[in-house]
Amino acid sequence: MPIVKTTYKDQVVDHVYQLLLQGNLGPGDQIKESLLAEQMGISRAPIREAMKELIMNGLVDYRPQVGNFIPVLSPKQIIDSYTTRGILEGYAVMETCDKFSAEEIEKLENLTSQMESYAHKKNQKMVVEAGGEFHDLLISKNDNVQLLEYTDRLSLKLHILFFKYWGKLYDPTEIARRHREIAESVKSRDLNLIEQVVRQHYVETGSKIAAFKE
Amino acid sequence: MPIVKTTYKDQVVDHVYQLLLQGNLGPGDQIKESLLAEQMGISRAPIREAMKELIMNGLVDYRPQVGNFIPVLSPKQIIDSYTTRGILEGYAVMETCDKFSAEEIEKLENLTSQMESYAHKKNQKMVVEAGGEFHDLLISKNDNVQLLEYTDRLSLKLHILFFKYWGKLYDPTEIARRHREIAESVKSRDLNLIEQVVRQHYVETGSKIAAFKE
DNA sequence: TTCTTGTCGAATGTCGACATTAGACAGCGG
DNA sequence: CCGCTGTCTAATGTCGACATTCGACAAGAA
Known part of the structure; x- marks a missing residue:
């Protein structure tokens, strides 16, 4: 104990x-x-x-x-925060993409399917859980302490401030597409593609949430 | 008053x-x-x-x-911090590179020459001042508040913790080359090149400082 | 010797009270 | 009616004292 x-x-x-x-x-x-x-x-x-x-x-x-x-974030500030998260995590994943084994990439794809399935069933709790696991695995290879400090902070901030909006933006098709894109980019080991896809993922997420706040 | x-x-x-x-x-x-x-x-x-x-x-x-x-940073932590700064500022400059006028790019080139000249004269104070102006102009076009919050913090941290080492790494030739590369990348408006060059600049700076601490 | 244990000093953790200030609001004067 | 000014209130800013805990060191046992 x-x-x-x-x-x-x-x-x-x-x-x-x-x-x-x-x-x-x-x-x-x-x-x-x-x-x-x-x-x-x-x-x-x-x-x-x-x-x-x-x-x-x-x-x-x-x-x-x-x-x-408690901060009142403008739409622009929301997008800024998500964009910044995309910059940092995009780099983190890109830099370590050759450390992912075939099994781990398969795990990413499985988690994507799970998220899609849970989203269809409107099981928000499980979507968030699978999404968290997807995210954790993605950046788990990086050991840049400064980078991780910032991504952790941003992750926490965005999670707590916008948790309540997540249910509204879980379109199963889109959530699956976006995460599958990330998994496939890692599989391709194409550095530029990885950064671009991860960044795009967060810009889209931020934009959606910002739209709800208007 | x-x-x-x-x-x-x-x-x-x-x-x-x-x-x-x-x-x-x-x-x-x-x-x-x-x-x-x-x-x-x-x-x-x-x-x-x-x-x-x-x-x-x-x-x-x-x-x-x-x-x-007062933190005792390991060589790896120093490199991590500078790398992260490069990631953030590289993006900041890349995203806004088409907002720089010809005059402003010329200003960047002039500042580079100034730094080279001051470095030759071993006038560390003026090198730092010109370098600061160069840096400020570079990221002045960006208005991502989250991004700027992190770059400001990192800038302050690295400035205060490693100020004393700067005198040792001012090789006039190299300092001129690195900053000229940045200015030219902005001039070229080549997005990938800009990010790469800015990142590389900070990785090199971090590596040099880390080497002194060993 | 080496490990454990007890004690001690010094530093942070917490407390309740007082000082100061930003913002609201009423009253005055234009 | 509008704007200025003084007052008031409630919140943060600061204080000095006490409580608690970490880390060091010495004494004892295996």
Whole structure:
């Protein structure tokens, strides 16, 4: 039984994640330190520590002397974020494409089929899970710590802020096409193609989500 | 006369930057909150706020329950950071290359000549200044806020951590060649070439600095 | 010797109170 | 009616003290 040490700060971070995922906290809302501290039965100090971590991950906007707010992203900012993720992950996959075995590429194709199948059944939870596995396998070969730091942050930020929109953009045909394109590009070992396809994937995803917010 | 508002936190951040640039604080050193607070005549609270900002920018490593340390980057980590900067800036320049006027490209070429000239005279300060202007002009056309957030952070981090090594890697011939390559790639409007050249520039810079640290 | 264990110092983690400031709003004057 | 100004409130900014924990080192046992 692992002994888990958890500081108040980490509990606060998790708590805010939950509030965001459950929709009890949304874009534009202010996180009031005193209120949150009272609700959690702790002082403001660990709240402030947690805010900094959330700011770091892009999940909170900080306005000096005013407060901490859940960011309201404009359509352009949404597209910018997804585009940047595409730039980083496109490179990550391209650089390591020759490290993928035939079995792993087959695994990517299987996951794509799974996603398509789950999307048909409107099983959003499983689509997300398979998609996550697809994504994790794709960048698992890269060991550029700086690159991974940024992709992890972006991944978390986009996941938590736009989780609720995913159900609306799961057209089974398109989701299958886009992921199959990525898997095939890796199979081809065509460096330029890989970067182009991964980038395009994220630009399209970002555009779709941005369209819902207008 | 502009009224500048400055909180203690910002003063602490600036103070730490100065310590780093002056060499009074170096890799592996611990920043002790109490000591720094006493030296600056303030309490630990704003110090802690400042630490979070420095951590965000990669200038401080945080170890829970232990302390804040100036990071000790391995050669691989140095190369990773520069590589990532190349990925982001290469894309930024590539995407906006058709926004550069003939005059601006000429400006890039002039700055390259200036850098070469200053490097010959061993005027490091002016080399850095011209290099900064070159760099700023290069990415000034891009307006992807997420991309710029990351390039700014990386730029700041690498500047402050490796400032002291720059004097050692200013071979006038090479510095001129690399920057001229970038300027010419922009002139050519060849998208693939631009990304490749910018990436290569940063990989080479990172490798050189990493070599000094071994 | 080498490993374990206990103690201790110093650093961060947390607390509650006070200081300061941004933003709202009412009242005044044009 | 419109804009300015002063006041008020609620939030963050800062403080000093106490609680907790990591890491080092010395003492003891195998």
